[in-house]
Amino acid sequence: MIKTGLIGAAVLVASACGSADSSSVIVLAASSTSDVLDEISQAAETTNPSLDLELVIAGSPSLIAQLESGVDADVLITADEATMDRAVASGRVNEAPVVIATNSLVVALAPGNPGDVTDLVDLTDPTLLIGACAVDVPCGALAIAAMDAAGLSLEPDTEELSVRALASKIQLGEIDAGLIYRTDAAALELETVNTPSTQRLDEHTNRYFLALIGESPTSQARSLVDLILTATGRRILSDDGFGLP
Amino acid sequence: MSKAPVRHPAALVAPAGLALLLLALPIVGLLQRAPWSSLIDRLTDETVLEAVRVSAVVSSSAAILCLILGLPLAWLLARVDLPGQRIVRAVVMLPMVLPPVVGGTALLFALGRRGLVGQWLDRWFDVTLPFTTAGAIIAATFVALPFFVTTVEGALRQNGTDLEEAAATAGATPLATFIHVTVPAARESVGAGLALAWARALGEFGATITFAGNLGGRTRTLPLQTFVALESDPASALAISVLLLSISLGVLVALRGSWLPR
Amino acid sequence: MTIRIDGTVSRDSFTLDLDVDIDVGRTAVIGPNGAGKTTLLRLIAGLEALERGTIHIGHRLVDDAGSVFVAAHERSTAVVFQDHRLFPQLRAIDNVSFPLRRQGIDRATAADRATVALQEVGMDEFAARRPSQLSGGQRQRVAIARALVAEPEVLLLDEPLASIDDESRSGIRHLLMAAPSPTVVWVSHDPADTLDAESLVSFADDRVRQTPRP
Structure with a gap:
């Protein structure tokens, strides 16, 4: 099942309501990835039925604010490098972010x-x-x-x-x-x-960065990242007009 | 004679306290994070002053429009048996409950360049409202008007028609009666309605950003500036928030003090 | 100016059937509360409309329950209500000037005539007061001045003494007796108010009886 939380400025409300059960993978993602992530989620859940994705879509500044406020999350996707830099600075990103699209x-x-x-x-x-x-x-x-x-x-x-x-x-x-x-x-x-x-x-391109959040990313989260980085994910991104790194 | 001591049931006091907390806590949170030492500097920043000017023009114009258009509408609702009165009243109240973004989108469909009426404004008069200060004023008026109309309508109903009858038998036309008797008799509520409408217009965000867009010096009002600054300069956003908060509180305190029943 | 009413209007619980001729002079309208006395007055004043029938004021048809309805402000009538109904935001003099100003008379002339009218009701020294600064009797005096200032052909009095304390009553009654309007219709539930009326319209048992005084 795909749950999509749309978030404007109401960061507080969202983080209060957005706590899902521990087995789901929570993805914080930039607004412009909304459509493509829907498609990727469907593909991911088809290949791996036990995967339960929860998408939290917000503008880049809101994403950072949520991250800093300690919201539960497994994966972060930002629309530019600057936003990812701030996420890294928040101390919640432990592995080097990767570019997934432009x-x-x-x-x-x-x-x-x-x-x-x-x-x-x-x-x-x-x-x-x-x-x-x-x-x-x-x-x-x-x-x-x-x-x-x-x-x-x-x-x-x-x-x-x-x-x-x-x-x-x-x-x-x-x-x-x-x-x-x-x-x-x-x-x-x-x-x-x-x-x-x-x-x-x-x-002039914006690079989309992906990072795993937290000390010990779950295998579910890793399988989602793998999907995005490999052929299926790249095809979907490309079909939607994204450039590939 | 003193009142009998009343025991307040905890089942009422506790949720009431929680409700109060819910309302007050965000304000405390805001004030506690506000950049007090640099408040004046941040508020006199050129971009902020520009937004202050736009906000002053937009909210005051909206309040005046509410007066010009809202007074007759309040009179119509209070005094005339309209066909479909309930529907008319619902339409008047709608912007109070409608998400402002929806209101802004609806305005775009109505008055935008391709809108129901807007296309003719554009074609015949070369008037394009979206992305102009006039558009921001219309968006603010749209959300503020119900506050004015309901306040004044209530007063007109409460005042009744006795004085208007006296005016009519004294030779006043209906229009003269409205101007010389009805409105002066309701002047305190007109003042209260104006203050509420102005404050609502000042705080308007969603309809403005949707219908009028966001451009410094033209349509970027203080709430828009707050939102923009939230992304780049949170301290400045907090400073503007403190300003807007104090203006809103000031309006409410003034209303309590002189106009609304205590 | 004579007034002729021949028609019906529904009240809350009954239909009021009116066939009344009012002559020049003073006519008293009496009867129990709720019988329709005030309705009669309001019909003449143009504050209510007939459902069937006609109203003539003089030779003028003012209401035919259909296409003709002359609005209150266009009738040659003035009303003194039971409750003074002075405009609260206006000073006494401006309340009295009000009918003149609505006729387009300039401010200075209106003020002069209002001053005279206030003198006639003994209120000239209170010209600058607002209604809230006057006693009940004083307010009614100002209201009488407001009704008389434009010299109406027909003066309609709706229980003008009912809310007045005993002390002021006789003075105000005298003022009303001396009103210069050719036709005066005085609604009252108190027979004492109407002692020297020239004719009488009495409401009783859902019927309206009309008796000229000898």
Whole structure:
């Protein structure tokens, strides 16, 4: 059975309610891995019926806050290196984290491309409604880095607090274009711009890190990690648009 | 004459105490972690001041909109036999119980660029509400309006129609009666409703982030700034939280002191 | 100005069947509580509407239980209620100015006329007081000034002495007796209030009897 706990700022409530029985594997994971982890969980539970996964999906800062507050967890998946560094600093990660996937940004377009966005430079057009992630969110930091590298300055009309919120608003047509992860664009089947300038976005990637939590990881937790690192997991990640290390 | 001594049953006192604890503890937790020594510095930081300005504009405008639109609505609910009165009242109360994020999403579907009404605003008047200060004001008004309307409606019902009848027989048109008699007679509740609505608008987060987005100087209000800072600068988030907490407490104490029954 | 009411209206427990002519002069409306006296007054004032029938004030049709209903503020009537119903936030003078101001009369003229009206009820020295700063009798005097200030054709009195203490009663009764309105309809459960009325409408046994005084 898959239990998914969706968590915003309500870290306290979540950690109070999220304690499962000891036999299940609790995975704390970044928001952008939500879909792919659902698929991986299904695959894992099919291969190993005794495996009981509990997914706790949250923004990276919430994940760290939960970890620091001592919440029960077996596996942590972060959307960037900085978040994993903070997790390591919290002292609860005992084995070296590994990179399981990469993600990069694309210019995603509102249905029908009402803003007639055809190039990365269009993101600087003040007459268009442009969205980006907030700088404190991994996809926001990545967007700024990528735009800087292209010599452009991003001046969005909104700095969304999660990549999914941004992607939804693009899908609704409320935003003309925005920089979101390739995986989110794929999941929502959004049109993207594909030109030499936007292809250079691929040079800037976020790396997804996985780490086992605690002194003595359970064999169940290890079997999940094995699955993610081997062919089945890599295929699912790749199908969902993630890059592989 | 003194009151007879009453024995308070523990079965009531204990859960009541727990309830109080549940309400008070988070505040204590917040205050205990607040960066008191650097509070002023953090609150006068340029980004925070920018959010203060946006919040001031948004919450005050929302309160004024509540007054302009909410007074007539309260009057309508209290004085006019509407068809489907219960449904109308439920619609008015809905934002009080609706998760604000749902409210924001609904606003997007209604007033967004592709929304039910928003597409015409966009096409005919070139008005786009999402991601603008006006959008933030609408989101705040949406959540604050029920607080104002229910407060004032209650007062209008309690005041009854005696004075309005007197005004009508003294030659006042219904509109003049509303302006010169109904509203002045309910002025304390109008004040209380305004304060509640303003405080609710000030604290609004979910509908704003969903409908109006998040941009410094335009739509990033204090609650949004708190949330953003929680990710990068928790001490600053705590400082803003202390500010918002004291404003909210101030409003409630003022209400208790002068407007609401003690 | 004569008033003619011919119609019905339902009360909580019975239907009130009215066929009443009120002439110029003072008419007393008497009968037990709950018989419909106040309803009659409210129908004339435009605070209630007939379910069937018509009401004429003078030659004007003001209610035909259908398409015609002249609203209270458009009728040439004024009311003194049992409870003064002064506007609490307004000073006495502003309460009395109120009907004039609603007619579009400028503030200064309205204040002058209100002052005169207050003098006539002996309340000019209390012009700046709010209702909460006046006694019951004083409030009713101000309410009478408010009713009379716009010189209504028809003055409707709904138990105007019922809430007044004995001390003030005779003074206020005299004021009402001296009211200059051509038509005065005085609802009272106390026959003493209506001694010199020129005609009488009495409610009894669910029937309305009308007797001109000799």
